[in-house]
Amino acid sequence: MTQLVVGGAQMGAIQRADSRKAVIARMIALMEEAASRGVEMLVYPELALTTFFPRWYMEDAAEVDAWFEREMPGPQTAPLFEKARELGIAMTFGYAELTPEGRHFNTSILTNRKGEIVGKYRKIHLPGHVEYDTERAFQHLEKRYFEPGDLGFPVWRNEGVVMGMAICNDRRWPETFRCLGLQGVELVTIGYNTPSVNSQMSAEGLKERLFHSELSLQAGAYQNATYVAGIAKAGVEDGHPLMGGSIIVDPNGFVIARAETEEDELIVAPCDFSACAFGKSTIFDFARHRRIEHYGRITSQAGMVVEV
């Protein structure tokens, strides 16, 4: 029976002018609080090291690349890894990755309690658009600055638990959770940066956005009998509000920890991963119940095709 105390390190706003050094100091402060509360696995948000820069339209490649990390750990992130090793905390956080070949990904990394990297995921479901969009209240240029991930949806056994990662918009796609669930995932970690208002429909505000996020995280947990930690970067970044609402969800789909603020805030949930077994062996025993012969469209057809 594997148990881990899981923490979610929600982060408040990071302004465009904030240095990575200042951000890392905040992440370390959250980690020290986590250690004091017995956390063994700590989940930080998507693009945790900087402001959510895809809201800014940039044409200059050097300006864009300044938001990216060329190595992980690098000089600025090394202190976070050292602190994690010292405190014996496994962790995951998101960052913008620039590869030696010049490729750009929205990435998250997973470490064990020795501070060693055990896994990497690159965001597959990039939302938003490529060019400046005058129809939107604000820009969401992830499709401009990142390639879709090329690593699939892997899982790793980390500290005895089958873990998978996803990032932000991935959580709205049941395919994400199912690909992980088919590999026996027991903990899905998902960082996000989600604007508090829909850039294409101002009537869709904070209440609706929180509901959609929670609905997707809870359905993914229940339908795959897995714990899910959905952790926000929140608060007002240079005038642009991001929602909070970080939660940890149990394998029944129930919320067992929830952030109350839009600031740096730690949430904690002791997780007993043997609780995943009941769902996986009964109502969601995939081998007995799934009928893949009828699912063909899901992998043969990307877009909607209306034939009637």
Place this chain on the structure above:
Amino acid sequence: MTQLVVGGAQMGAIQRADSRKAVIARMIALMEEAASRGVEMLVYPELALTTFFPRWYMEDAAEVDAWFEREMPGPQTAPLFEKARELGIAMTFGYAELTPEGRHFNTSILTNRKGEIVGKYRKIHLPGHVEYDTERAFQHLEKRYFEPGDLGFPVWRNEGVVMGMAICNDRRWPETFRCLGLQGVELVTIGYNTPSVNSQMSAEGLKERLFHSELSLQAGAYQNATYVAGIAKAGVEDGHPLMGGSIIVDPNGFVIARAETEEDELIVAPCDFSACAFGKSTIFDFARHRRIEHYGRITSQAGMVVEV
């Protein structure tokens, strides 16, 4: 802009001794109430014509077949079709289907406002088990009495709306909604018979079961930008409680109508199907955002495979 007033005809308990004639009279009474409230499309539950007989273990083939319909409409169901035609109400209901070849399916039928059959669906995700299970608090023998559906997940344009059907346990599987969503579905109708307690875990009671049902229906609606009507057979059938909780959900995932009882009860929601277009053309514009090259496991692998 297509609009329809959708009604959900939740049905209370049907005892084992109740005749089909008595049940049809109740269905007609619900339809007359629906007509008086302007309903144009009416959704009845799964296996609407009889008690939920898969809770009873039977070995005698004739005893089993007595719960099945050999024709649709047949002598006993013809009055329901006549009433629907007279009132100009399109409808869908579930029944146990016995084909001329002797095959058994858990089926639902779809008609237009002229009372003509326009579609048929056979339940794909059969829950439960085949043999008598002494470990369960009660039996759930759908895998004994039915074959898995062989018609896939079709859609039909009915009264101007792209409609798809699913049945009961199908709603817990995001594959169901996605197969329909990929065909542009705008209304998914789902009847169910769901015991109020989990037969394999007595601690999972009414509150949890209602939550799981609602979560699945809401996630399916939101993630495919479609209306969903999930309609129960409820109440205590020969000592066995079935939950109610019938709801109609809008394409944002919000509940817009909800049953309050476990009896025969009509719920009504005017649905403007143009509301499906926003989600389908933005955050869930499948063609722009889905990455089928990473979904392979969903159709290549039925069961869970843990390789780490």
